[in-house]
Amino acid sequence: MKENYYKNKNVVITGAASGIGRTFALELAKMGANLVISDINMERLEDVKKELEIYDIKVVSKKCDVTKKSHIKNLRDAALLSMQDIHFLFSNAGIVAGGHFENFSDGSWRNIFNTNIWGMINLVDAFIPKMLEQGFGHIIVVSSVAGVFGVGGLVPYCTSKFANFGFCEALYGEFNDKGIDVSIICPFPIKTNLIETANISYSQDLIKNYDPEQLLKAIDIGKKHYWNKFTEGGYELEPAIRIYLKRIAKKKLYISERKLTRFLIFIKGFWPNLYKKFIRYKSYEHCNLIDESTQKAIDFIEKPNKTAN
Numbered sequence: 429m430k431e432n433y434y435k436n437k438n439v440v441i442t443g444a445a446s447g448i449g450r451t452f453a454l455e456l457a458k459m460g461a462n463l464v465i466s467d468i469n470m471e472r473l474e475d476v477k478k479e480l481e482i483y484d485i486k487v488v489s490k491k492c493d494v495t496k497k498s499h500i501k502n503l504r505d506a507a508l509l510s511m512q513d514i515h516f517l518f519s520n521a522g523i524v525a526g527g528h529f530e531n532f533s534d535g536s537w538r539n540i541f542n543t544n545i546w547g548m549i550n551l552v553d554a555f556i557p558k559m560l561e562q563g564f565g566h567i568i569v570v571s572s573v574a575g576v577f578g579v580g581g582l583v584p585y586c587t588s589k590f591a592n593f594g595f596c597e598a599l600y601g602e603f604n605d606k607g608i609d610v611s612i613i614c615p616f617p618i619k620t621n622l623i624e625t626a627n628i629s630y631s632q633d634l635i636k637n638y639d640p641e642q643l644l645k646a647i648d649i650g651k652k653h654y655w656n657k658f659t660e661g662g663y664e665l666e667p668a669i670r671i672y673l674k675r676i677a678k679k680k681l682y683i684s685e686r687k688l689t690r691f692l693i694f695i696k697g698f699w700p701n702l703y704k705k706f707i708r709y710k711s712y713e714h715c716n717l718i719d720e721s722t723q724k725a726i727d728f729i730e731k732p733n734k735t736a737n
Contacts, residue, residue: 433677435460438511440503442494442551443521445472448570448615451669452518457483459673464507466492467521486510494521494547497554504554513562516676517555519548520570522588526654526718529583537584544588548595559608566609568676569596573614573684576692577703580711581718589614600681611676613683617659618668650725657717 439456443449445467453465457480465480467473470491477489490506492499507514522544525536548569559565574582575589593612600610668685675683684690695703 430677432460434673437461437515438464438507438513439516439518440464440466440507440514440555441518441520442466442492442503442547443570445469445476448618448665448669449518449520450476451665452520452673453480455666455669455673457485457487460485461516462486462511464488464490464503464511466490466503468493492521494519494551495542497550500550500554504558507555508558514555514558514565516566516568517551517559518568518570519551520568521547522570524572524582524585526581526585526714528581528715528718532584540584540588544585545591545595548592552599556603556608560603560606564607566611566676566679567596567599568611568613570613570615571596573616573686573689573692575612576614576689577696577707577710579707579714581714596681609679611680611683613672614689615668615684616663616686616689618663618665618685646725646728649728650721653724654717654721657720658714 434456439461441449441452441463444453444463444465446469449465449467453463453476457463460483462485463480465473465476465487466489468491470489473489473491477487480487488506488510490503492503494500523540525532525540552567555565556567559567569592571592572585572589574586575591575593578586578590593614596610596612603610663685671685672683682690682693692703692706695706
């Protein structure tokens with residue numbers, strides 16, 4: 429990466445109040461980039477803005493629910509009011525949901541699609557006219573390795589992340605010769621707080637059989653167990669983000685912190701039988717984790733009752 433590559437560049441980031449978005453903001457601030465940060469959680473976003481005050485850069489914070497076009501329009505207007513040009517647009521806001529396919533409601537599917545797909549589409553749609561006008565820009569979509577290979581227990585999430593890939597590839601094909609670069613980041617599970625907004629879809633039998641207050645505590649315990657196991661062996665945030673920023677600077681289309689991602693893309697085309705075995709293995713492993721997390725939630729509820737009896 430060229431020295432000062434990001435210095436004085438103007439960057440818009442969604443989902444910047446925590447996790448990957450917050451770390452992108454902090455690392456870019458160290459490199460001298462001006463930032464427009466946004467998130468649905470304004471309280472946390474303001475905390476991030478305070479963290480950025482030590483750097484000699486311009487910082488604008490804006491509340492933005494990416495499922496609402498009016499919020500995205502307001503974000504764009506605030507960015508263009510404070511920044512003459514937009515060099516980088518990070519579509520980072522997203523949610524994850526785990527569970528067995530039959531336990532996902534229509535509402536769960538819509539919630540995932542509205543955030544992970546329509547949020548991305550509407551954000552790019554709002555900013556790309558400015559990038560075309562100025563003749564340059566770089567769009568970065570934070571997706572997941574779940575957009576490279578499908579895994580059981582994450583069907584709606586994988587579906588949304590595969591959509592991210594198709595969108596970015598088509599966008600690259602259409603706009604690359606117009607000066608607009610596109611990158612898609614596909615992390616393996618890394619250690620973030622994404623689980624706080626995650627949803628694990630449990631069976632209706634579990635939901636109906638227990639007191640709602642007890643159930644909420646139990647679900648939280650199940651989710652924590654799930655996320656700790658799911659991200660076991662994953663990268664810490666800061667090293668992963670530094671890798672991403674180096675590869676963004678090289679204008680890579682596909683970006684990951686692991687070589688395994690590239691290997692998976694390779695065997696998908698050239699060794700399909702091995703690829704199918706990998707899918708079956710990872711799906712078996714992940715569905716077992718869903719069941720294990722469900723059991724942790726049940727044990728939390730039933731243990732006091734058994735002790736009382």
